[in-house]
Structures are given as structure tokens and as C-alpha cells.
Amino acid sequence: MASSDLIDQIAERVEHLLLRHEELQRTNALLAQQVQSLSHERDQLKSRLSAARARVDALIERLPTATAPASPEATE
Template identity: 60%
Template sequence: MSKLQELADRVERLLLRHQEQQRTHALLQQQLAAVTQERDQLRSRLNTARQRIDTLLERLPAEARDAGDGGGA
């Protein structure tokens, strides 16, 4: 095989490898976007849950005072 043909074969293999890596990169970008979106949704749910818990905790002392005042009179 001539040197030129060997070089052409090598270039062809490199092009194929490059295309494969581009496809892999695109898939990884899609996965990253999906995971990032899922993370953001989970953070939002966590913040909502924290707010609900904070609201409940704020109500607890007031309810305890109300129950204590009404029971002794």
C-alpha cells in the first residue's frame, strides 16, 4: 500500500472517530440538560417543602399558647 493510501485511510478513521465523539458529546449534553432540569425541579420542591414546614413551625407555638390559655379558665 502506498504512503498516500495509508494517509488517506488514517484520515478516514480519524474522521469517523471525530463524528463518533461529536455524537457522544451531543448525547452527554442532552443528559446534562435533563439532569440539570431535574435538579432544578427538586430544588424547587425542596424550597416549597421548607416553606411549608416553616409555616407549620410558626403556627405551633401560637396553637400551644391558645390551648394553654383556654384550658385553665
């Protein structure tokens, strides 16, 4: 009987480990999907940032050049 109880305990433990393994596999798949989604979102944001920087740089290029500061006599 003692060996039967031991085998039952081992079988129960194996069942528990199999369930845990399946649970971890599902969790891992969900996390991998989330990483892929976030990576795609990051790439889109980087692209938008690059385009915005290009627009800002183009606007800066269109600004008139700075003129020399006025002399103190001209401001009086």
C-alpha cells in the same frame, strides 16, 4: 510505489480520524442532552425543596410557644 503506499496509509488514517470525529460528535450531543435533562431535574428538585421548607417553616410558626419547665415540686 512507496509514495502510493504512504498516500494509502494517510488516506486510511484520515478516514479513521473522520469516523472517530463523528463518533465523538454524537457522544458529545448525547452528553449535552443528558446535562440539560439533569439540570432540569435539579431545578425541579430545588423548587420542591424550597416549597417543602416553606411548608415546614409555616408549621413551625404554628407551634405553640414553649412553656417554662415545671418546678421540681410540681413533678413530685
